[in-house]
Amino acid sequence: xxxxxxxPEPLSRRLRPSRQRLTLDVDKMRDRIGMVETGLYLIVxxxxxxxxxxxxxxxxxxxxxxxxxxxxxxxxxxxxLDRILLLLIVAELLFTxxxxxxxxxxxxxxxxxxxxxxxVRRVVVIxxxxxxxxQEGRALTNFLFELGLLALLVVxxxxxxxxxxxxxxxxxxGRHACRGLIHPDSGSPWWATARS
Numbered sequence: 001x002x003x004x005x006x007x008p009e010p011l012s013r014r015l016r017p018s019r020q021r022l023t024l025d026v027d028k029m030r031d032r033i034g035m036v037e038t039g040l041y042l043i044v045x046x047x048x049x050x051x052x053x054x055x056x057x058x059x060x061x062x063x064x065x066x067x068x069x070x071x072x073x074x075x076x077x078x079x080x081l082d083r084i085l086l087l088l089i090v091a092e093l094l095f096t097x098x099x100x101x102x103x104x105x106x107x108x109x110x111x112x113x114x115x116x117x118x119x120v121r122r123v124v125v126i127x128x129x130x131x132x133x134x135q136e137g138r139a140l141t142n143f144l145f146e147l148g149l150l151a152l153l154v155v156x157x158x159x160x161x162x163x164x165x166x167x168x169x170x171x172x173x174g175r176h177a178c179r180g181l182i183h184p185d186s187g188s189p190w191w192a193t194a195r196s
Contacts, residue, residue: 038101045097052090059083078128085121089114109164115157119150126150 059080066076096110126146133139 041097041101045094045101048090048094048097052087052094055083055087055090059087075128078124081124082121085117085124088117089121092117109161112157112161112164116154119153119157123147123150 062083063076063080066079092110092114096107096114099105099107099110126143130143133143
């Protein structure tokens with residue numbers, strides 16, 4: 001008896017790629033996108049380091065020029081403090097970027113700290129200008145209004161940090177690691193674990 005020829009495979013089945021090949025392609029694409037994303041984060045990190053270096057250079061240069069020009073110590077101190085707070089903002093952004101690269105997720109808490117530092121920086125700047133303001137009138141009202149809004153921002157940022165940490169403790173069984181302030185194994189503050 002002659003063998004019956006097998007019918008040809010339908011055209012749709014022949015044109016459809018196999019599931020395994022499609023899955024591998026998606027995984028390769030995901031890996032490539034991840035590499036591009038990480039590369040972009042690293043470029044941003046390099047620019048943040050450069051910005052921090054330039055801010056530090058400008059701070060030192062301004063301090064030296066201020067000392068040579070015999071600028072008032074209060075003004076000089078406020079300028080240096082303003083620059084230090086700006087450096088702290090850059091440092092927090094770098095830390096957040098490091099978390100994004102290592103964990104693959106964006107953490108909310110560092111941005112709230114950046115917000116608090118930025119508010120404190122603004123408070124320092126506007127309180128330095130209070131001596132130049134008239135004792136009454138619209139300028140004083142605007143100053144007090146801005147100061148009040150900045151205080152509300154600090155309270156809002158602080159409450160947000162508290163709520164995030166509280167939620168983190170309840171999810172982690174009462175332990176929360178906070179960038180070295182809380183020992184991750186014992187849950188105790190670093191100063192308590194350093195002595196023992």
